[in-house]
Amino acid sequence: MTVKPIFSPVLIGILAAVLCGLFIFFTVRKKYKIWIKVAAIARVSLILLLVFVINLRPVKKVYDMETTLNxxxxxxxxxxxxxxxxxxxxxxxxxxxxxxxxxxxxxxxxxxxxxxxxxxxxxxxxxxxxxxxxxxxxxxxxxxxxxxxxxxxxxxxxxxxxxxxxxxxxxxxxxxxxxxxxxxxxxxxxxxxxxxxxxxxxxxxxxxxxxxxxxxxxxxxxxxxxxxxxxxxxxxxxxxxxxxxxxxxxxxxxxxxxxxxxxxxxxxxxxxxxxxxxxxxxxQNIVNYTDTYYWYVIPLAVLLIWELWLIIRKGRV
Structure with missing residues (x-):
């Protein structure tokens, strides 16, 4: 397994950390029960982590033997x-x-x-x-x-x-x-x-x-x-x-x-x-790369739908 980043991992990492910090700051100040705050912070942190991993674009190396005409x-x-x-x-x-x-x-x-x-x-x-x-x-x-x-x-x-x-x-x-x-x-x-x-x-x-x-x-x-x-x-x-x-x-x-x-x-x-x-x-040995990032897209989509449902139906994050 190796990675082929789409955008700079450092830039995306800093951006994710800043967004996570801001979310934690504003969530802690809200008058919700502790478990609701913890759950919200956990969900958003996981979303940002999945975005970071998808940006890394993890790929799997596949080695093939190719016939050539010399x-x-x-x-x-x-x-x-x-x-x-x-x-x-x-x-x-x-x-x-x-x-x-x-x-x-x-x-x-x-x-x-x-x-x-x-x-x-x-x-x-x-x-x-x-x-x-x-x-x-x-x-x-x-x-x-x-x-x-x-x-x-x-x-x-x-x-x-x-x-x-x-x-x-x-x-x-x-x-x-x-x-x-x-x-x-x-x-x-x-x-x-x-x-x-x-x-x-x-x-x-x-x-x-x-x-x-x-x-x-x-x-x-x-x-x-x-x-x-x-x-x-x-x-x-x-x-x-x-x-x-x-x-x-x-x-x-x-x-x-x-x-x-x-x-x-x-x-x-x-x-x-x-x-x-x-x-x-x-x-000659040919190295091909198979994308695996889509495995992380599925849980990301589930979490985003969950957040959207909470915002629409519950009026909170």
Missing amino acids: NVDVLFVVDSTISMWAEDYQGDQPRMNGVRDLIEHVMFSMQGSNFGLIRFDNQAQILAPFTGDAENVLDAVEMIEIPSRLYAKGSTLDTAYEAMEELLQSSSKKENRQTVVFFISDGENTLKKETRSFSELSKYITEGSVIGCGTKKGGKMKDSNGSRIHDPETYDDAVSKMDEENLQKIAGELGINYTKLSSESCVDYVISSIKSTGSSHGH
């Missing part, structure tokens, strides 16, 4: 073109919301791994080389923003090829390393040109998935100012539709599965596959 590099390749903000994820949410939830879920499920992040639109950028600093990678994910209309000049799905090759080659140089790739996109190839094959990268990849974002029906988009994007030819609201054929083609070239982004847990089968390879497992 020999795994996980690379996220994220399409950050403006269509990734089309609103057709789980109804009318932006696709990028689902991407962020997915990445956070994977990183939580694969603790101990090194994580890397690449984003691409009309050019690729390595936002985070492989690192064990998960918070840094999550911060980088949050920094991916809707590109400006002026900046959005079309893209192809092979834009990230060189950046992927750079990080995958660096991972392959590490001894006994497994490399997992999550390629996340809606599959739209807006420049309408033949994309480079990803087949040469498959030799660096142990496991992973190409993850398709969006729907065949499509979703409307807003720009960085919150205004609807319109089709330049028809002037109707522009609609982005996912292209699963392109994504399945890339999955085949990389030698990994294709998965549709339906929820953050859609690639749990990949995580389970990696965790089943015992050679990459490590263990």
